[in-house]
Amino acid sequence: MNLAEKLIKTAGSHLGTTAIKLDDYELSYAALDEASARLAAVLRGEGIDPGDRVGLMLPNVPPFAVAYYGILRAGGVVVPMNVLLKRREVAFYLEDSGAKLLLAWHQFADEAQAGADDAGVEHLSLEPTAFAELLAGTKPLDGVEPREPDETAVILYTSGTTGTPKGAELTHGNLTSNVDTVLGLFEFGPHEVIFGGLPLFHAFGQTCALNAGVAAAATLTLLPRFNPGAALEIIQRDGITIFEGVPTMYSALLNYPDRAGFDTGTLRLCVSGGAALPVEVLRGFEEAFDCIILEGYGLSETSPVATFNHPDRPRKAGSIGTPIEGVEIKLVDEDSEVPDGEIGEIVIRGPNVMKQYWRRPDATAEVMRDGWFHTGDLATRDEDGFLFIVDRKKDMIIRGGYNVYPREIEEVLYEHAAVLEVAVLGVPHAELGEEVGAAVVLQVDAVVSAEDLREHVKSQVAAYKYPRHIWFLEELPKGPTGKILKREIETPIPERT
Secondary structure (H helix, E strand, C coil): CCCCHHHHHHHHHCCCCEEEEECCEEEEHHHHHHHHHHHHHHHHHCCCCCCCEEEEECCCCHHHHHHHHHHHHCCCEEEECCCCCCHHHHHHHHHHHCCCEEEEEHHHHHHHHHHHHHHCCEEEEECHHHHHHHHHCCCCCCCCCCCCCCCEEEEEEECCCCCCCEEEEEEHHHHHHHHHHHHHHHCCCCCCEEEECCCCCCHHHHHHHHHHHHHHCCEEEECCCCCHHHHHHHHHHHCCCEEEECHHHHHHHHCCCCHHHCCCCCCCEEEECCCCCCHHHHHHHHHHHCCCEEEEEECHHHCCEEEECCCCCCCCCCCCEEECCCCEEEEEECCEECCCCCCEEEEEECCCCCCEECCCHHHHHHHEECCEEEEEEEEEECCCCCEEEEEEHHHCEEECCEEECHHHHHHHHHCCCCEEEEEEEEEEECCCEEEEEEEEEECCCCCCCHHHHHHHHHCCCCCCCCCCEEEECCCCCECCCCCECHHHCCCCCCCEC
8 A cells, every 4th residue: 555556546547637736837647647756766866765754845836746746656754844944943853753855845945955954864955947857857666665554654743832843653544544535525526626725734735635636536726825815816717616724714715805706606615624613704604605614623643534524414513523434533531431512532543543653652652542542622522423622622721710611702702793813812810820811803994992892702601701801913823724823822911910
């Protein structure tokens, strides 16, 4: 088993179909197949043997797919890296993974080269013209290096909130099973045109857009850096049928001033993951774009898809759905399963769960207990088996002994017409331990006071839950996928005594 065989199989029957598109540039399945085989030969020439790690630091451009499948064809292990990493971070990824080589996009060569030099790792800068010449002058590698299902295909580094990132080892079996499930779940076919705005170095974009798209013989049309105007242009221009995004993308599209001027009628399905999608955003988007959003849940450690709402079954707004085929989920409190309706930590068992954290046996043992992966996410389950995310364990606010779940308060704030984005978090308090705070971004031209918002929430939740502290920001810090990063929000509130 080698994940790259998905590409070879598709190319065999869809040679002329466009696999990857970026504006006017199109790469057919035949061209992608041949280019990845030539890159595999280049890697062999660079001394890359089966099992060797190769850093991949490219944005959403067609050579990402060439390099990704080329590394896999050679039997190597892909170590995807954010192109915005700085020298110190690049060196850490390379040193920690024990990478032999770094393939980096030419526009980010300075930090990539410096980090590779610090780590003592060879660096190959990929500039489009030179890269094409390199491949043209190299004979393709015959076949694909055979790999066992339990051998590592990709090491995905998780950002984490404390300590250094950990590398989740995803095997060929993990990723293949997850791709096959996604194909059935979303009913992908050869005529799909998938929006490629999710970073391909991230689990969501890699599995649900790139690998699933290739397996389905679909076309993936790329957007290297998300912005709502460009996304709407691509949807209209390329006839996007599947839009995959994170909640902030849906919010940005919904609130884009000129969205009504774009033809988005080709959309048949929208998929949301990465964070909880506010119910108000879901309802508003579906009404404005006349397309359903299926919300799901997963992590880097689960390849990533673990649960989803299903297109052929009833769905529930605010729910992450039910476990995907072959995956088991329990909600536990101190390892004892909790009954329906009560809050518990999500634990997962299935073919999608990672092999381990790379060279981190202690960290692996901490999350893998009795064969179950402990996610650190809190949820409830209703009588129909639908799961509802409550919050991250570590995000929960404990105010004077009472538990406050930020997502509940965020949902109420999103219902206010003036609110564009919000993040609720704990503010240190000497007597209560923590107080409830909210960082708010307002809609364009909206005018509202902190007191107005406080009263809005206060009228709908228990007295201990409403945010005593509300402050306004021009924007909230976000990660590469657009996920709001609460850990980077500064609280301008001094500790109260």
